[in-house]
Amino acid sequence: MEDIEAVIFDLDGTLVSVEERFYQVFLDTLKVHHLPAVGRELFMQKFKANRLDELIELEDKRAFWIVFLSSYGGAHAELSKVFPGVRETLVALRRAGIKIGLITGRLCEPDEVLEELSEKGLRDLFDALVTKKLVVELLKPEELFSRKQEIVQVLERLRANPERSILVADYAEDVKSAKGLGLRTVAVLSGSSDLDELRKASPDLILKSVNELPIALGLTEVRGPS
DSSP, X not given: OTTOOEEEEESBXXXXXXXXXXXXXXXXXXXXXTOOOOOHHHHHHHHHTTOGGGGOOOSOHHHHHHHHHHHHTTSSGGGOOBOTTHHHHHHHHHXXXXXXXXXXXXXXXXXXXXXXXXXXXXXXXXXXXXXXGGTGGGSOGGGTTOOHHHHHHHHHHHTOOGGGEEEEESSHHHHHHHHHTTOEEEEETTSSSOHHHHHHHOOSEEESSGGGHHHHTTOOSOOSOO
16 A cells, blocks of 8 residues: 555544443443443443444433533543554554544544543654544534544645545444545454444454554555654
8 A cells, every 4th residue: 555645543442442431431421311320241232233322211312422422531531541552553654654643533622632642652643633522513413423524624634635545443433434535444343343343334454453554554664754
């Protein structure tokens, strides 16, 4: 893939662990809505199958997710751990002269994410960042989990051509969003969608983690400064 000029990463589940933090924020949001807690085993079954709505006994489930996504950025950050090899992968991309973008579905300001990235030693490795909060006013009610607007915005900031860009993500909906915009897609098994769900989204490639990305892209030569 020598023609690639930009790689865009999803954050949670792709670069940092998501399961424990997601579960705790989910419990917090259930409590906000005066709903009963759910056990971790049941949560994980629904989480991997993208069926968490079945655990939300509300007519307006979108309202639940707005609260969830709004609180996620500042809650239980200590539970998100950087996956092994993430920094090395990002450094390899930079050395190859590839621009690096980051998107997240968190409904928070970019500075909140940047602070967390700084604590995790990753802040200096991204050329552009777009959070869901920056684009939420552009979304129709049914588009809350679409990633198209975040991808469009980060491509503009990177000044990158969609056809020469890759999205790397763990969530099937992210893959579908990127494919609809003409990007190539790499799905990773480190996060919220299991293998069956990712296959349904038809990514160009499925990897165990981003640790495998440099080899998959054939990054054997340095094309620019780190």
